[in-house]
Amino acid sequence: MDRAPTHISTVTPRPRAGYNALAARLRREIEGEVLFDAASRGRYSTDASIYQIEPVGVVVPRTEEDARIAIQIAADQGVPILPRGGGTSQCGQTVGAALVIDNSKYLNQVVAFDKDARTAVVQPGMVLDGLNAYLRPHGLWFPVDVSTSAQATLGGMAGNNSCGSRSIRYGNMVHNVLGIDALLADGSEFHFGASDLIAGAPRAYLALIERVHAIVRREAAEIEARWPKVLRRVQGYNIDMVQPGAEGAMLAHNLAHLLVGSEGTLAYSRRIHLALAPLPQHKTLGVCHFPTFHQSMQAPQHIAKLGPTAVELVDRTMIELARGNAAFKPTVERFLRGDPDAVLLVEFSGDDRGEQLAKLRQLVELMADLGFPDGVVEITDSGLQKEVWEVRKAGLNIMMSMKGEGKPVSFIEDCAVPLEHLAEYTDKLTQVFARHGTRGTWYAHASVGTLHVRPVLNMKEGGARQMRAIAEEACELVKRYKGAAYSGEHGDGLARSEWIEPIIGARLMRALEEIKDLFDPRGLMNPGKIVRGSKQDDRSLFRYKPGYAAQQLHTALDWSEWNASDMADAGGTAGTGSSRGFIAAVEMCNNNGHCRKFDAGTMCPSYRATGNERDLTRGRANTLRLALSGQLGADAFTSDAMHEAMDLCVSCKGCKRECPTGVDMAKMKIEFLHHYHKRHGLSLKDRLIAYLPRYAPWAARFPWLTNLRDAVPGLAQLSESLLGLSARRSLPKWRRDAFHLDPVTAPRSAEPAREVVLLVDTFNNYFEPDNARAAVAVLEAAGYSVHLARAEEGGRPLCCGRTFLARGLVDEARTEARRTIAALQHYVERGLPIIGLEPSCLYTLRDEFKSMLPGAGAEALAARAVLFEEFFAAEHQAGRLKLKLQALPQKKALLHGHCHQKAFGAMSSVEQVLGLVPGLKVETVESSCCGMAGAFGYEASHYEVSMNMAETSLLPAMRKAGADTLLVADGTSCRHQIHDGLRKGDAPAAAAREAVHVAQVLARALAVPAGR
């Protein structure tokens, strides 16, 4: 093959000290953030690819002017520039030894919107879902619906020429971008747009265009002969879309199309002008079932003739992984029939419902003609359609949840072939994988011949060699199908730039280099991508470079489930874990950025409050990985930089449930704090918080003393300066009538099957004993005989150890866990349910106990431990519940879910149980963490972030609630946050209101109050 010599960059990196002047000048001249420390650089050195290159530094511009100045300064100093959005690129286009410009935090606004013309102008950091939420009330949307719609920025989408599931109807980014206001590295600034806008354009712009024009005119025949013809051709620069007129004639094309897909290598997009589309009024969905994968690949060419908006593949592996995922299983069970090898999701959409239903019928007939009568599950309900699409959108992430060193790797994952070759192509590539000792999972855009596939490789050992061998064979295969493209969606980056030339030929490759040099003669814009790329398998650019090794650590928790070779150790002595499982759990983060959610679910509240990469699950996982593998210097794991990255994690467990690869940062934070405090010791504040369950019995005896802090002026300030507890917070009030002081009555005798155990936590015991009393009253009214979980005679009350875990005091927490397991063992052996009221405490029994004391005792207790609402919901569903309730004066309940209720899927239980009250309408606030998170919000250093979290959606919703609405929250700290937050606001009616536990709601509604 005749190829030009490759090199990554024309710019030579300099020693780090050489960048100090750059950082200093940036800090002087821009308002935004300038991040040059090692941990920040580390966090920006990866994207969702296998690569890792440390950037020179990071700028987070506050204004467009900031971005302009930063680019100018970098160019002055000859430093490469790398624009960045969500950093979700899969091919390494967002990593490089450059000054990273992160647009996502501040440059994320709609700048102009014209409803009638159906156009919008946005800043580059605007996220697609944010834009579509803005457009929805106007009946419009931006229809390039990428799977990463909640993270992908319009700047990044334009950079990658992104394509959505519905591209067969709406096209790719390049078909939907009207213009780009761009900055070039030489400081010039132009509007790239339609040809009719260039009249009066600056001379330099016209000259640039004319030179592009000349290249394209010269290469017209070669483009016609060599350029891929499929819709999904996103490799190289879009020179095929530049239609040259006769020499000297007015150009009849849109030059913004050259910037789209240029991966930041030509210019920085300051503003992007978009064409919008009307939201379709109606949609229908047919789930076509196929007994074999091959048959599913033969069908798209026929289905495409029905004019669907989308035809998406989900194969057996994906189906099975989705079935094993707690969040997706219920949906999968609803749309799947039998045991297909693959399904195609076929969507029709438009304004005429009758027409969409007719199309669905045609699909059923077509499938019957193809030999699959009854092969279609028809879905007309829009709610279920949405759920099915959520499963499909999560496809790649579900696939990446594979544990172990072998991971599905992205490098040939989106070749695009004409539909008539799809079945043959997938067969042949599957054979290639088998020849190289691996396998792949197929999914995605069958409608346009772009199927995603990732062979499973171990990139730490041998993966690079297999990768090259597979890539070479795949390239030959793609070339065989005329018009096919090697990159049909995810771009070129570091993974595929070297594979552009084999497809388009050396001559056109040189033309692309000429284009690059016209725009960026000094090679400063994102060097090494598209043209003059590095070798795909250059291990020095990998995340796992040769010699990558993690530090050995004696872990406090059991991490064996993450590492097959640790499994044998599981069940052994607590606190003697090896670090293999821990680092494997950390490495599960593949940087896909799903945690950059902003409007749905829980993950990740600290990022939602600050917008910082550091405060994101991904940022934390990356910092941990870099620290544990010695890339942030000696002792980095217990350094202050590591502490900063973990500090705002509220341990909500949102990531445990919502991160597609199951990164459990709350558990990692416990492990980290354990080691951190071992090295640095504990502050007085840490001790006060951690040991609360130990001194609670004493503190509750003297409430006149222990509650003084909020009664005597000045003491709150003193507690802030001495202890770091925020003076702007009230503290929970100690109650002299703690629940455990109630006389122990014998459980009312009933049939043995109706005995239950109530485990009252420290908070409900000493601060809100009325909740525990309400729970007993309700249980007894429903006919259950209640045992109160108590320690042995004279022992202190039982405790789950949560406050110790929150400070990393695993040994103390383990002591509590051991006591609790022992005290409850006889109930557990009898099969009695252990009922808890406080979600964070009860779920410690189900979760952390198993990590602290792996073995049969913890497993058995975990299997019996349930929340009050879970118990009642299960009893109700089983038809066993005999609870007589009457209507309350309030007709509505506004419910806020504790993060752990959400993480463990208990929200439907609490909704069901509240729904038992006659006439009570239940509405759940779409809220993430309340911001209080145990002791987090009480700390002065967290106060602002804590209130920001609460103000995102929880407090505004609670303030709006009318007088006829009950406020319900089962978490003690959530109730406290609502208490504090409502007093802060300017809604006097709301200020007098308190949120209550669900047990209180049921107790108030008891038709015949219990006698206890």
Ligand SMILES: Cc1cc2nc3c(=O)[nH]c(=O)nc-3n(C[C@H](O)[C@H](O)[C@H](O)COP(=O)(O)OP(=O)(O)OC[C@H]3O[C@@H](n4cnc5c(N)ncnc54)[C@H](O)[C@@H]3O)c2cc1C
């Ligand atoms: C799980 C998963 C699913 C995916 N699904 C899809 C899919 O369905 N369809 C699809 O097309 N892609 C998909 N992708 C790839 C990726 O999400 C998209 O390409 C996305 O549009 C990138 O957006 P971003 O904001 O993360 O961009 P980034 O990754 O931050 O940047 C992308 C490129 O654009 C450049 N860039 C960013 N901002 C600017 C700017 N202001 N000026 C100039 N250049 C800029 C960057 O330098 C980079 O080269 C997926 C990725 C993952 C991890």
Ligand code: SF4
């Ligand atoms: S933490 Fe999870 S959701 Fe976030 S980037 Fe990593 S893998 Fe993705």
Ligand code: SF4
């Ligand atoms: S536990 Fe919560 S706050 Fe911490 S990283 Fe996970 S989602 Fe974010």
